Amino acid sequence: xxxxxxxxxxxxxxxxxxxxxxxxxxxxxxxxxxxxxxxxxxxxxxxxxxxxxxxxxxxxxxxxxxxxxxxxxxxxxxxxxxxxxxxxxxxxxxxxxxxxxxxxxxxxxxxxxxxxxxxxxxxxxxxxxxxxxxxxxxxxxxxxxxxxxxxxxxxxxxxxxxxxxxxxxxxxxxxxxxxxxxxx
Numbered sequence: 713x714x715x716x717x718x719x720x721x722x723x724x725x726x727x728x729x730x731x732x733x734x735x736x737x738x739x740x741x742x743x744x745x746x747x748x749x750x751x752x753x754x755x756x757x758x759x760x761x762x763x764x765x766x767x768x769x770x771x772x773x774x775x776x777x778x779x780x781x782x783x784x785x786x787x788x789x790x791x792x793x794x795x796x797x798x799x800x801x802x803x804x805x806x807x808x809x810x811x812x813x814x815x816x817x818x819x820x821x822x823x824x825x826x827x828x829x830x831x832x833x834x835x836x837x838x839x840x841x842x843x844x845x846x847x848x849x850x851x852x853x854x855x856x857x858x859x860x861x862x863x864x865x866x867x868x869x870x871x872x873x874x875x876x877x878x879x880x881x882x883x884x885x886x887x888x889x890x891x892x893x894x895x896x
Contacts, residue, residue, distance in 0.1 A: 734774055738767060741787055744852065748788060751847045752795050754836065762798070766791040784852070785862055792844075792862075834884040842877035845870050 745766060749759040769790050770777075777786055835843055848854045848862060856874065860867040 730774060734771055737770065737774075737783055737787070741784055742767075744784065745787055745791055747851060748847065749791055749795070751851065752792075752844075758798070762791060762794055765794045769794065785858065788848070788852075789862055830885070831881075834881055837884065838877055838880055842873050842880065845873045846877040846881075849874060 742763065745763050746759060749762045749766075750756065753759050753762060766787060770787060777783060835846065838846070845856075845859045845863065848859045849856075854862065856871045857867050859865075859874075860870045863870065
């Protein structure tokens, strides 16, 4: 009697392709999502959870992504919505804090250049409506039109917000009593 071999289980090629596609997406964009999430939340643990939730939702709806070129925008949109859901689910206690505790008053380095920490602090002071388009432009290099698509806004609205964000940053970063660059 011959020994019958056990037939291998049929491999679902569609599932295998889907998994490879997803793994490529995660490998290519997880760092960008993490960086953007950190800008949104300012908290490493929350950011890690947010990125995890983003990829879980992306896995669930991966078949809806038709154009691989738009995968970064698609994932950023998912991350933004997951972040919004975080606030829908939980009410946070507001605590008073002294801004001086968070930041050393002397934020200029030896050459008089603004430190990254000072710039981040000033950007964090911007309202979300101004900070978010600015971060998308600075971190990811998105155009005003691309940002408008991501944030589901009119392009002119995005451009206005970018303009106002830069002006507010300039005002925060200009020492009191010094003249504006436009008058130099």
